[in-house]
Amino acid sequence: MLYILVGVSFGLMCVLQVTLNISLRLAHSNFLEEQIKWLETSYNNLTEEKKQLQISYNNLTEEKKQLQISYNNLSEEKKHLQISYNNLTEEKKPLQISYNNLTEERDKFTELEWRTFNTSLYYVSNDYKTWEDSRQDCLKRGADLAVINSEEEQVFISQLNTKPWIGLTDKDSEGTWKWVDGTPLTTAFWSTEEPNDRAVNGEDCVSLYYHTQPVLKNWNDLACNTEFMWICEIVNG
Known part of the structure; x- marks a missing residue:
């Protein structure tokens, strides 16, 4: 009789162990599913953020390109303006000399030979x-x-x-x-x-x-x- 009770008890313990294992497995499975869903959601969000960041990066790259073009154009215009300024400065020199000579001649003309009335x-x-x-x-x-x-x-x-x-x-x-x-x-x-x-x-x-x-x-x-x-x-x- 004692052996029977021990056998039954052992059997019940095995059943309980199996039940517990199944319950734990089910619980662990649910937890993993939740974790997987969260990870998938996070991945999708990060993917969308990456997409937006890529779009922003592309826009900034295009803006940089346009700014570089504008800078190059302005640099070219500055170069032409500098050349024009230098040319005008060179042209001004003989004109300034002529002006000074004419002024000197005018002064002589007025002060030495000519009188006003x-x-x-x-x-x-x-x-x-x-x-x-x-x-x-x-x-x-x-x-x-x-x-x-x-x-x-x-x-x-x-x-x-x-x-x-x-x-x-x-x-x-x-x-x-x-x-x-x-x-x-x-x-x-x-x-x-x-x-x-x-x-x-x-x-x-x-x-x-x-x-x-x-x-x-x-x-x-x-x-x-x-x-x-x-x-x-x-x-x-």
Whole structure:
């Protein structure tokens, strides 16, 4: 009887052991399934994140490419601009030299040879020429022999300390005095007993006396082939 009970007990224990093993296996199987599902979900999420990261990387790579192209274009433009700047700088040098020379000539032109009065410039010669040669010199300078239109201008020219030819003549018609600009004489500043046309071949050109007559009475008609200094005038405005 005891052996029977021991056998039955042992059998029950075996059944319990089997049942326990099965239960543990089932529980372990469920746990593994849950773990597998979680791992699959995590893998899928990581795969999607990787995909998005790849897209972002591709976008950034494209942006970098475009930025590099823009940078290269700007670098090329800068190079061309630098070349243009250098060319302009080189071109500026002779222009600056010409400007400096012209400025120097202008200063000399204004300060040494030319005088200003009202709106005109006056050139005072340092040489002696006939009336016609004097006029040709004025024309070469872009001027003409001085035309006196007022007492103020007469005083100004008389005070230049010279005995100059002026632009008045009656070569075209004796006794009909005209200025070189074609206008007839209206206001005259003849010296006493002038004009007298005293020379053998006539006196058809006019100069001023040098400090020998009052400034408002110092014109003198002379033979045009006489050599005197002269005054040119450029009228501005």
